[in-house]
Amino acid sequence: MADTTTLSAPRRSNAILATLRQNKLSWVGLALLAAIVFMAVFAPLLAPHDPLQQNIIHRLEPPSAEFLLGTDSFGRDVLSRLIYGARISLMVGFVAVAIAMFVGSTIGILAGYIGGLFDQIVMGIVDVMLAFPTLLLGLMIAAMLGANLENLIIAIAFTEMAPFARVARAPTIGLKERDFVEAGRALGFGPLRIMGVHILPNMASDVVVMGSLWMASAIRMEASLSFIGLGVQPPTPTWGGMIREGFENILTAWWLAIFPSLAILVTVLALNILGDALRDAIDPKLRSENAA
Amino acid sequence: MIRHVIKRLLLAVPTLLAMLTVIFVLVRLVPGDPAIAMLGDQATEASLQAMRSQLGLNEPIHVQYVDFLARALSGDFGRSMTSGRTVLEEVLQVLPYTLELTAAALFIGALLGLPLGTWAALRRNAWPDYASRIISLTGLSLPGFVSAILLLLVFAVHLRWLPVMSAAASDPVDHLRNLALPALNLGIIMAAYITRVTRSSMLNVLGEDYIRTARAKGVSQTRLVLRHALRNALVPVVTVVGLYFGTLIGNSVLTEIVFTRPGLGKLILGALTSRDYTLLQGLMVVFAAFIITVNTLTDLAYGLIDPRVTYD
Amino acid sequence: MTDPVLDVRGLQSEFRIAGRWYPAVRDFTLAVEANETVALVGESGSGKSATALSILRLLPAVGARIAKGSVMFAGQDLARLSEAEMIRLRGEAIAMIFQEPMTSLNPTMTVGAQIAEVIEIHRGSTRRSAMAEALRLLEEVRIPAARQRLNDYPHQFSGGMRQRVMIAMALACRPKLLLADEPTTALDVTIQGQVLALLNELKQSYGMSILFITHNLGVVAQMADRVAVMYAGEIVEFASVNKIFEQPSHPYTEVLLKAMPRVDRDSAGLEPITGQVPGITALPVGCAFAPRCPLRQPDCDRHPALAPLAAEADHVVRCVVRAGQEAAV
Numbered sequence: 001m002a003d004t005t006t007l008s009a010p011r012r013s014n015a016i017l018a019t020l021r022q023n024k025l026s027w028v029g030l031a032l033l034a035a036i037v038f039m040a041v042f043a044p045l046l047a048p049h050d051p052l053q054q055n056i057i058h059r060l061e062p063p064s065a066e067f068l069l070g071t072d073s074f075g076r077d078v079l080s081r082l083i084y085g086a087r088i089s090l091m092v093g094f095v096a097v098a099i100a101m102f103v104g105s106t107i108g109i110l111a112g113y114i115g116g117l118f119d120q121i122v123m124g125i126v127d128v129m130l131a132f133p134t135l136l137l138g139l140m141i142a143a144m145l146g147a148n149l150e151n152l153i154i155a156i157a158f159t160e161m162a163p164f165a166r167v168a169r170a171p172t173i174g175l176k177e178r179d180f181v182e183a184g185r186a187l188g189f190g191p192l193r194i195m196g197v198h199i200l201p202n203m204a205s206d207v208v209v210m211g212s213l214w215m216a217s218a219i220r221m222e223a224s225l226s227f228i229g230l231g232v233q234p235p236t237p238t239w240g241g242m243i244r245e246g247f248e249n250i251l252t253a254w255w256l257a258i259f260p261s262l263a264i265l266v267t268v269l270a271l272n273i274l275g276d277a278l279r280d281a282i283d284p285k286l287r288s289e290n291a292a
Numbered sequence: 293m294i295r296h297v298i299k300r301l302l303l304a305v306p307t308l309l310a311m312l313t314v315i316f317v318l319v320r321l322v323p324g325d326p327a328i329a330m331l332g333d334q335a336t337e338a339s340l341q342a343m344r345s346q347l348g349l350n351e352p353i354h355v356q357y358v359d360f361l362a363r364a365l366s367g368d369f370g371r372s373m374t375s376g377r378t379v380l381e382e383v384l385q386v387l388p389y390t391l392e393l394t395a396a397a398l399f400i401g402a403l404l405g406l407p408l409g410t411w412a413a414l415r416r417n418a419w420p421d422y423a424s425r426i427i428s429l430t431g432l433s434l435p436g437f438v439s440a441i442l443l444l445l446v447f448a449v450h451l452r453w454l455p456v457m458s459a460a461a462s463d464p465v466d467h468l469r470n471l472a473l474p475a476l477n478l479g480i481i482m483a484a485y486i487t488r489v490t491r492s493s494m495l496n497v498l499g500e501d502y503i504r505t506a507r508a509k510g511v512s513q514t515r516l517v518l519r520h521a522l523r524n525a526l527v528p529v530v531t532v533v534g535l536y537f538g539t540l541i542g543n544s545v546l547t548e549i550v551f552t553r554p555g556l557g558k559l560i561l562g563a564l565t566s567r568d569y570t571l572l573q574g575l576m577v578v579f580a581a582f583i584i585t586v587n588t589l590t591d592l593a594y595g596l597i598d599p600r601v602t603y604d
Numbered sequence: 605m606t607d608p609v610l611d612v613r614g615l616q617s618e619f620r621i622a623g624r625w626y627p628a629v630r631d632f633t634l635a636v637e638a639n640e641t642v643a644l645v646g647e648s649g650s651g652k653s654a655t656a657l658s659i660l661r662l663l664p665a666v667g668a669r670i671a672k673g674s675v676m677f678a679g680q681d682l683a684r685l686s687e688a689e690m691i692r693l694r695g696e697a698i699a700m701i702f703q704e705p706m707t708s709l710n711p712t713m714t715v716g717a718q719i720a721e722v723i724e725i726h727r728g729s730t731r732r733s734a735m736a737e738a739l740r741l742l743e744e745v746r747i748p749a750a751r752q753r754l755n756d757y758p759h760q761f762s763g764g765m766r767q768r769v770m771i772a773m774a775l776a777c778r779p780k781l782l783l784a785d786e787p788t789t790a791l792d793v794t795i796q797g798q799v800l801a802l803l804n805e806l807k808q809s810y811g812m813s814i815l816f817i818t819h820n821l822g823v824v825a826q827m828a829d830r831v832a833v834m835y836a837g838e839i840v841e842f843a844s845v846n847k848i849f850e851q852p853s854h855p856y857t858e859v860l861l862k863a864m865p866r867v868d869r870d871s872a873g874l875e876p877i878t879g880q881v882p883g884i885t886a887l888p889v890g891c892a893f894a895p896r897c898p899l900r901q902p903d904c905d906r907h908p909a910l911a912p913l914a915a916e917a918d919h920v921v922r923c924v925v926r927a928g929q930e931a932a933v
Contacts, residue, residue, distance in 0.1 A: 128310045131583055135542030136560070140318070140572060143564040220435045224546060227437050228561065247441055247550065254445055261438045268433035276429070501707040507662055508702075509722045509773065510695035519721075523712045599757040600711055 029273030036267050040086035049077035051084040051237045060253050070255040072245055078255060081237035082263055088226075088238045089267060092149070093219040096156035100218075101211050103157070104164025105203070109195050111165065112172030123169065129162040138221050142230040149232050152225060156218050167210050171203045213275035216268045223264050239264050300591055304584050309361070311580035316360050319573050320353070347570070369574030374566045379574030382559060390555040393474055393544055398533065400479025401486050406529070408483070409490025410517060413498060424487055431484025436543030440477045440550035447473060474551045481543055485536050486529060493528040497521045526597050534590030538583055608635035609781050609813045610659070615673035615683075617651075617658040619884065625671070626884040628654040630837045632673065633910070636781065641807065641814040643828035643845070645821065645860070649881040651837035652817045656783045658683075659815075660700055661690050677781070696726040699774035703786035705766035709758035715742070715769045716754035722776040741772035745802060764795035771803065778810055785817045800826055821864040825849065833857050836882055836892035839910060843919040853913060853921045856893045891924065899925045 039046060048068070055075030063070045069078040111122040129137070137159045145151035175181055175198065184194050225231045226240025227247075234241060239260040246257025327343040328335065335343075344350055348359060363369070369379035405428075412424035431439075447454045454473050497503065498521055506520045545557030552558075556575065563571040595601045615632040618625040629651045636642045644652045657663050659675050661682060675682040678697060682690070694700075702708045710718060719741055720734035729737070735754065742750035745768040758766055767787060774782055784803070788796040800823065807814055816827050824831055824845065831848045833841040833856065841854040852858045879896040888894060890905040897904065903924045910922045921927065 124310055125314060128307070128314045131307075131311070131538065131587070132314075133538035133542035133579065133583075135539070136545065136576075136579060139545070139560065139564070140576065143572075144319075144569075216433065220433075224435050224437060227435075227546070228549065228564075230564075243438065243441060250441070250444060250449060254449065257441050258445060261441055264435060264438055265430070265433055268435070269430060272429055272433050501702060501704050502710040504662060505702060505708045505770070505773075506710065508660060508694055508700040510691050510693070510725055511721070512691055512725075515725075520710055520713075524710070598712060600759045 023277045025273055026277035029270045029277070032266055032270035033274060036086055036270065037090065039083055040090050043083045043087055047077075047080035047083045049080040051076060051080040052235050053077075060249065060256075062253070063255055069259045070253070072242075072253075072256055073249060078242070078259055081242060082239070082259055085237045085239045085242060085260065085263065086267075088149075088232055088236065089219050089222055089264070092153055092156065092222040092232075093215045096153045096218045096222075097160065097211050097215045099153070099157035100160035100214065101164050101207060104161035105168035105200075105207050107161065108165035108168030109172050109199060112169040113176060113191065113195055113199070115173075119169075122165070126162045126165045129159075130166070134159040134217070135221060135224060138225060139228065139230065142225050147230045147233060152222065152231050155225070156221050159221070160214050160218060163214065164207060164210060167206055168203055171206070172199055175199050175202055209275065209278040212271055212278060216271035216275060219264070219271070220268055296595065297592060300588055304588050307587075308580065308584050311584070312361055312364050312577060313357075315573060315576045315580065316357055318576075319569065320356075364577050369577055370570040372563075372571040372574075373568045374562075374571070379571055379578075382571065383556070383575070383578050386555050386559055389553065390541075390544060390548070390557070392471065393478065393547070393553070393555060394537075394540055396471055396475035397478030397482050397540060397544070400475055401482025401533075404479065404483035405486025406490055406522070409487040410494050410522065410525075412487070412491045413494035414517070416495065421491075424491065428484040428487040428491075431480055432488070434481065436477065436481060436546040437550050439480060440474070440547050443473050443477050444550065470553070474547045474553055477547050477551075478540060478543055482533075482536070482540060485532055485539075489529050489532040490525060493525040494521060497525045500524070523597060527594060530590055530593050530597065534586055537586045541579065541582065606638055608637050609640075609677070610634075610636040610815070611674075611676040612659065613674050613676070615655070615658060615675060616671045617654050617663065618669055618671045620667045620669075621885055625669070627671070627887075628837050628884050629658060631910075632837075632839060634832055634839065634842065636813045636815055639807070639811050639813055640829045641816055641827050643824045643831045644815065644817045644834055645819065645824055645831055646834035647819055647881050649883070650834040652819075652834055653785050654837075655834075656700065656785050656815065656817055660694060660698060660783060661685075661687075662694075662700075692726070695722045695774075695779075696777045697779055698781045698783065699777070699779040700783040700785065701767070701770045701774050701787045703789050705763050705770060705790060708770060709766055711758055714755045714757055715761070718758075719769070719773045719776055722773055726777045737776065738772070741776055742769070744775070744806070745769070745772045747772075762795075764791050764799060767791060767799055768802070771799075771806070775806060775810060778812075780812055782807075782812055782814045783817075784814055786819070787816075788823060789818070789820065796823070797826075803827070821860060833860065836887060837884065838892070838922065839920075840893065840922045841920070842910070843916075847916075847919050851919075853919070853926050854893075854923050855897050855899050855926070859896075859898075891922075899923075901925055903928075 053076060055071070058067065058071045058075040060073055061067055061071045061075075067077050067079065069082065071077060072081070107122060107126070111119040111126075138155045141155040141158055142152055145155065172195075181194055181198050184198055189197075222231060222238070223240035223243070226238040227244045229241075229244065231240055232238050242260040243257050243264075246253065246255075246260065249256055327340045327347065327349065331339060331343055348356055351359070367380060369383075371378050372382055375382065408424045408427070412421040415421050454469055503516065503520060506516055511520065541556075544555065545560055547553070548555040548557030549561060556578075560572070560575055562568070563575060612635070613633050615629055616627050617629040618627050620626075632651075632655055634642065644655065646652050654663070658670055659677075659682065661670075663669070670683050673683065677693075680689075682693070685693070709715070713721075716735055716738045719738035720729075720731065723729050723734040723737050724731065727734075739750055739754055742754060747753055747765060747768055753761075758769070761769065770787070787803070788799050791799060803814070804827065806812075814827070816823075818824060818827075828845045830842070830844050832839045833848070833854060835856050841848070841852070841857045843853075848857060849861070852861050882888060882892060882895070889907065891897070891908050894900050894904040901924070906924065908922045908924045908927070910920050911927050913919045913921055913927070
């Protein structure tokens, strides 16, 4: 633990880059992720058809030259919907984690910095939230708020705040007593400036690495909630929603469920591989174990 | 031992209170009027008012809180708005299905995960290690409903070995056939977690001095793993199983939906679609109690595995 | 004279570091006679433990190897036995005890079960008779109230008592040879004395030989018949215990003796050893001790052989300077 806090921020990021260079698997993760992001960004250029264009003549067609991954029950092109679906998954995952990261680490830093009873109460609540199954929590919140994009993001962000609070709190307590923070205080810097300038950069890499791991989980949850029908509403294409449709036609049209399933699997796997490699990079104990 | 159990149970009380408080706050944080949400926009003011008083929403917030706590602790979680039966009745009716499913999943997870993790640790940085790491990472990445649908496509639709729907069956063989796919689905996810933690825990244990001592005694490789290493590697595994129990329950909800299987998952989904807030709040309390029970059991399991855990 | 129990010749054990193999034990030749205690002495990093682990083939399976030499025991070369044959031999004909009694016992097995296991494996005994034998062994190593303690776990024992359990475990199959790797280093001085006395007594009653590894010369004086001093993976001096203490000939042995506290000398005369053992990746070309040696000469750039001192075939030294002085006398 002492090790992690004494490493300065730039040396930390160098260590992360070095580990990524060594770990070949992490390159696979990075490449897959880059491909998916590319797909989402350039969806209008890549998609062969309009994802919303219904075509009753071509209902539930299996994969063919015209429709590479087949069509759904409205005759819409599955491939095009898959490509556009990446947008919702990535966007929800990214924004939800960004909010969770910001709010969660703010709570954690405040709890660690202020300490005392405030810290105990806040962390008590955080622990309870950590104990609760995230999927159930997200399900309840999304259901109560009503199914739409904003509420989906809020629900996912809410369930993922707790781990960021935990991760941000621990180093704050250590850093608070360190010389440069004491010096800042002696120079008359306010607590906001101390937290922002001295404490935040020192834990930034940890929090960001956590972010990549939790983005995998956020994308998984978005898909799960969309599958249940609590996500972005039709006709907007989402992977979870597409699987729901495939599930309803599972006996007749296998292609509907399988391709969005694989898309989710590949995206989450890529993020997990990357997150794993990054976590190895910031945990010095794991790093030395890997070197041996 | 008994004193330890009692002490541990007492320790769970504040956690339970904290969980109940969080649930209470969460339900009340939701914007909008629950009465309107339940009855719809077209409801008359009189019926809305009746609903509010039935839900206790006209009382001051602290009265509602105390009332909620007192009822929850005495096992009264309210009455379902749709069926009219108590939440407890609703839960007890489907709980056996969920318990059966999670127990079978844990069993499958341990059966696959422990050997795979051990094998990976023994063949560290060779192909079994890489294979098990990729398999377990894939398992971790699969959302519960995605793996469920893939299993359904392969075993029920393509091969036609097992039924697509797994509702209750009186015949024990049919019952097992119905359980097989949902349990396999959850079991694979659990196996992924167990493989990962078994591998790293096993690696730690294999480097211990007492493993060298056992080798110096002439203990064979098989006996070394089974008698000396596995039990010592089990504590972190149990911790992880306990920690991921919540995830397991979350995934069981999705699994039950995909396989149209009765259980807590279906009950939740029903409560969500009918906007039955009382049932929902009651279900959250039941889940909280469930998780606290598992955590307590996990703690008690340490004592059974490791004699160094003292009971004072 | 009968054949030695253990006859090691030209043993070289290597570790792989960053893709290259480096020797941790070099040109190690030593015989242990029946019912004899030979001490291996040296600072940490001198290759003592690696030697013992090589004999029992307990070096890690990956990243370590026996590169050269033979380890003759009961007519077999241990360096060439299969792993299955070694498993039959370990704990049966050759037993080993380790330095850390706190971590060397399995925390989740009772001490009785751990001792009985050796007997079950090698003698094929039933659990019941193995446990009865385990009880007898616990009594033999003088664990008080042995019958009640048979089913206790290691954490319920003190360090000295755990080391007694380790000894009981090692003796369970009446081994011909005991490898003792710093067995008393982690213990208090009084406990250390008791354990050493016990070992000496058991050595007589069981008629076994001991290869005793230590860095403590006081322990050597109490235990050993002959002493091999190790430095940087090789033996630098080998003689009877009396010769080592009365006429130390290798400059390193002299330094070691000067650093040792003695009752008959003022502690002000203690000289600390300066510098440290070279790492196995940075061995000097010539004499390994030369960089720290007070007698250093230009000749020391050549690697010295282990040679007998004049007229004393049983006192060998690896030092160009001392061999030269002897010759000049």
